[in-house]
Amino acid sequence: MPHDTPLMPAGAAGSSGADADADAPRLEPIVVLTEREIRSVVALDLQALAAIEDAFTRLADGQADVPPIVGLFVPRRRGEVDVKAAYIHGLPSLAVKIASGFFDNSLWGLPSGSGLMVVLSTRTGFPQAILLDNGYLTDVRTALAGAAAAKYLAPERVRTVGVIGAGTQGRYQARALRLVRRFERVLVYDHSPAAVDAYVSELPGLLKADDARLTSTAGGDGSREDIVVGPADPETLVRESDVVITCTPSHQPIVRAEWLHPGLHITAIGADIPEKQELQGEVLGRANRLACDLKTQCFARGEFYHAMTTGAIGADVPVAELGELTSRRTHGRERADEITVCALTGVGVQDTAIALLAFGRAAAARLGTRFPVGGDSAS
Numbered sequence: 001m002p003h004d005t006p007l008m009p010a011g012a013a014g015s016s017g018a019d020a021d022a023d024a025p026r027l028e029p030i031v032v033l034t035e036r037e038i039r040s041v042v043a044l045d046l047q048a049l050a051a052i053e054d055a056f057t058r059l060a061d062g063q064a065d066v067p068p069i070v071g072l073f074v075p076r077r078r079g080e081v082d083v084k085a086a087y088i089h090g091l092p093s094l095a096v097k098i099a100s101g102f103f104d105n106s107l108w109g110l111p112s113g114s115g116l117m118v119v120l121s122t123r124t125g126f127p128q129a130i131l132l133d134n135g136y137l138t139d140v141r142t143a144l145a146g147a148a149a150a151k152y153l154a155p156e157r158v159r160t161v162g163v164i165g166a167g168t169q170g171r172y173q174a175r176a177l178r179l180v181r182r183f184e185r186v187l188v189y190d191h192s193p194a195a196v197d198a199y200v201s202e203l204p205g206l207l208k209a210d211d212a213r214l215t216s217t218a219g220g221d222g223s224r225e226d227i228v229v230g231p232a233d234p235e236t237l238v239r240e241s242d243v244v245i246t247c248t249p250s251h252q253p254i255v256r257a258e259w260l261h262p263g264l265h266i267t268a269i270g271a272d273i274p275e276k277q278e279l280q281g282e283v284l285g286r287a288n289r290l291a292c293d294l295k296t297q298c299f300a301r302g303e304f305y306h307a308m309t310t311g312a313i314g315a316d317v318p319v320a321e322l323g324e325l326t327s328r329r330t331h332g333r334e335r336a337d338e339i340t341v342c343a344l345t346g347v348g349v350q351d352t353a354i355a356l357l358a359f360g361r362a363a364a365a366r367l368g369t370r371f372p373v374g375g376d377s378a379s
């Protein structure tokens, strides 16, 4: 695939691009990008969504190597650290990401998620960039995977969206969903009433700011109405929503099978390790169509793992991978009354895709501090 696809914007290849194999490599300074710089070039937009979809398509095409996740746990602080990476064949760079989720951080007014990414040349292995994003790129790439799932699986007509988990992903997922579906109402549930209050007061402003940004770019249609955001208990939320997004670190199922209704789509993103679960196993058992980001990961962690180990679904149940949907090798929703469920555990190709988007856009905007390879001071 040529490099002017969404995965390789101008500027990212540098002088060590794969096409330059005949020339001796020249070592470029390492670029260090701050969270502020990264935020100034990467946002929830249609080009970023296309980059994430492209990454999943290449994975489904067998054009990406994804190693197993390295997972570290700090139970005393409800902490997890994941290392994820992927080499997408033919691209001049790959990314390795360290991401953490420490779920007691709210006690100190800190977000749960943080981390950083390193971009390496796939020609020399030398580092090209360090992205000090503090988890921002993980938040964006996770939300865009949710948007991709909804693009292929959610009903065309979405009036109400239910968000379970009023934290960081609860915000990003609702915002990213607007790239693929219009909706009028958001219902939110969280076991923390303070988190619900903050969400209800903040989300309308975030959605308005997104509208303003998207209308000023090619991505938006600029005609969206005000969206009503309100609290709900989990049962009411599921019963009244067309799309439900679950994004908590819960270790107990929250969504029960008896609340499902024809036409519902659920994207579950919170359960990314074996211990976590947000959907009762029977939720997957009752669905007409199942999907996930990567079967090898999802069958060993999260919703599929629990549904399979309790026998709610069989190990041979048909499950589409997101890349089969983005490549249109498999179709998504076929009928308005289907119940669809997609579980996402987060795949290294998303990290390489979003890191290269950030690196490329930052290079084009001449952002970052450059450190000479082998040197110890900024150039």
Ligand SMILES: NC(=O)c1ccc[n+]([C@@H]2O[C@H](COP(=O)([O-])OP(=O)(O)OC[C@H]3O[C@@H](n4cnc5c(N)ncnc54)[C@H](O)[C@@H]3O)[C@@H](O)[C@H]2O)c1
Binding pocket: 101, 103, 111, 112, 113, 138, 139, 142, 164, 165, 166, 167, 168, 169, 170, 189, 190, 191, 192, 195, 247, 248, 249, 250, 251, 252, 254, 269, 270, 271, 272, 276, 344, 345, 346, 347
């Ligand atoms: N699949 C992926 O690729 C991916 C990527 C990023 C984060 N995650 C996971 O998504 C989850 C949410 O991440 P976040 O960054 O939004 O965290 P966050 O701490 O910002 O938000 C989590 C929210 O869930 C609420 N909550 C916790 N347990 C609950 C329960 N049992 N019932 C109801 N509400 C509950 C908390 O009060 C909080 O408001 C985490 O499990 C995280 O590890 C997954």
